[in-house]
Amino acid sequence: MLNALIEKCKxxxxxSKLLVLGGGFSGQHIASLIRALGTKTLCSRRKxxxxxxxxxxxxNSNTPQLPATEVLKGITHVISxxxxxxxxxxxxxxxxxxxxxxxxxxxxxxxxxxxxxxxCKGEWAKESDLPQPQQPRSQRRLACEKAWQTSGLPVQIxxxxxxxxxxxxxxxxxxxGKNKMVYKPGQIFSRIHVDDIAGAIxxxxxxxxxxxxxxxxxxxxxxxxxNTEVLRYAAELLGREIPATEHFxxxxxTMSPMALSFWQENRRVSNHLLCKSLGYSLxxxxxxxxxKDCLLEKKLNETS
Numbered sequence: 001m002l003n004a005l006i007e008k009c010k011x012x013x014x015x016s017k018l019l020v021l022g023g024g025f026s027g028q029h030i031a032s033l034i035r036a037l038g039t040k041t042l043c044s045r046r047k048x049x050x051x052x053x054x055x056x057x058x059x060n061s062n063t064p065q066l067p068a069t070e071v072l073k074g075i076t077h078v079i080s081x082x083x084x085x086x087x088x089x090x091x092x093x094x095x096x097x098x099x100x101x102x103x104x105x106x107x108x109x110x111x112x113x114x115x116x117x118x119x120c121k122g123e124w125a126k127e128s129d130l131p132q133p134q135q136p137r138s139q140r141r142l143a144c145e146k147a148w149q150t151s152g153l154p155v156q157i158x159x160x161x162x163x164x165x166x167x168x169x170x171x172x173x174x175x176x177g178k179n180k181m182v183y184k185p186g187q188i189f190s191r192i193h194v195d196d197i198a199g200a201i202x203x204x205x206x207x208x209x210x211x212x213x214x215x216x217x218x219x220x221x222x223x224x225x226x227n228t229e230v231l232r233y234a235a236e237l238l239g240r241e242i243p244a245t246e247h248f249x250x251x252x253x254t255m256s257p258m259a260l261s262f263w264q265e266n267r268r269v270s271n272h273l274l275c276k277s278l279g280y281s282l283x284x285x286x287x288x289x290x291x292k293d294c295l296l297e298k299k300l301n302e303t304s
Contacts, residue, residue: 001166001293002032005195005283009202011037013209017074019105020044021057021092022081026111026163026197028052030079033198042071057082059091066095075103077205080148081111084140090147100153107208108148108155109201114190114218116142116159120267122188127159127216127273135261149215156204157216161269164290165194166297170234174243181228182263184248189262190224190269193284193293203280212278220269223286230287237295 012018016039020031023043031043031052044067045053046060058065059082078100080092092100100108115138117125133139148155164170200219207213228245235242252260274280284290 001297002029002036002195004293005033005199006036008281008283009033009037009199010206012039012077012202012205016040016076018042018077018079019072019075020079020081021096022083022111023050023052024081025165025168026160026194027079027081029165029194030198030201033202037202042067042075057092057096059085059095064095069099069102072099072103076106078105078108078153079111079201080109084137084144086140088140088143090144093144093147093151097151100151106154107205108153109204110145110148110155110157111197112145112157112159113138113141114159114161114220114267114269115265116145117267117269119265122186122266122268124270125218125267126270127214127218134265145216154208154213155215156208156213158201158204159216159218159269160197161190161192161218161220163194163197164191164294166294166301168194169291169294170230170287171238171291171294171298173231174234174238174240178231178243180246180251181231181243182248182251183226183228183245184263187226187248187263187266188224188268189227190220190267191230191287191290192220193290195283195293196221199283200274200280204274204278207278214273214278217274217278218269218271219274220271221282221285221287221290222271222275224268225287230291233288234291237291 018041020043023045035041042054044057046058055067116131116133118132
């Protein structure tokens with residue numbers, strides 16, 4: 001929960017100002033944490049009337065809508081979670097690169113995906129591994145990573161696996177009556193609770209200010225595991241019947257291309273650099289802790 005995260009985190013230095021480009025699930029959570037710790041924060045969305053929107057950044061319209069340069073003055077830290085365009089270009093660098101260069105922030109974080117590692121056959125994916133993305137969306141992400149790395153900005157690439165949190169977890173799958181679990185022998189997924197995305201990023205910013213600045217960092221929990229285990233645990237927490245198991249060979253015949261693509265790659269994402277070298281302590285080190293938090297939040301929302 002955000003309150004527990006606030007208690008464990010140290011605020012940014014006085015006078016800091018954060019710009020979050022892309023106020024989706026992760027972006028809004030990051031913005032909420034930094035604001036709660038007392039730092040002025042601007043969060044962009046495509047429409048100003050969207051929840052959590054402070055400014056508009058919309059590169060998808062015929063006439064891109066960009067934040068005024070004046071509004072961005074004083075920005076010291078930038079986080080971009082905006083996905084690549086279909087042609088692989090990064091929308092932020094395309095439209096805001098000049099502005100960012102003029103602002104000259106102290107730190108920039110680009111939220112990427114562990115999909116850039118490709119299929120590791122169930123082995124550990126480390127930051128030092130050569131990216132071998134096989135999915136077009138991951139290939140586009142890698143292209144954007146490279147663009148950020150050559151931008152001249154003080155950027156760290158933050159690679160994320162499957163993201164979950166309150167309102168977006170296996171609990172929702174079970175609550176909505178998921179009647180089958182897909183099982184593929186040896187298939188492992190890594191994941192990260194949205195609290196730890198926000199907490200880890202703040203920790204990384206502090207470490208960067210101290211001179212520890214690895215260019216690429218995985219943000220993942222300690223327990224890569226089969227998806228069926230997570231769903232079983234979610235069902236137990238909710239007191240629901242555990243869904244029947246369906247073998248992947250059968251389930252794959254009716255999967256969408258997008259769903260199928262997630263099952264075509266198998267890897268465990270290493271967090272050794274984040275947790276051992278940089279010393280970040282996960283609030284939710286495994287899916288059990290994370291799902292308990294999601295359930296608590298769910299119950300609080302139902303009673304409020």
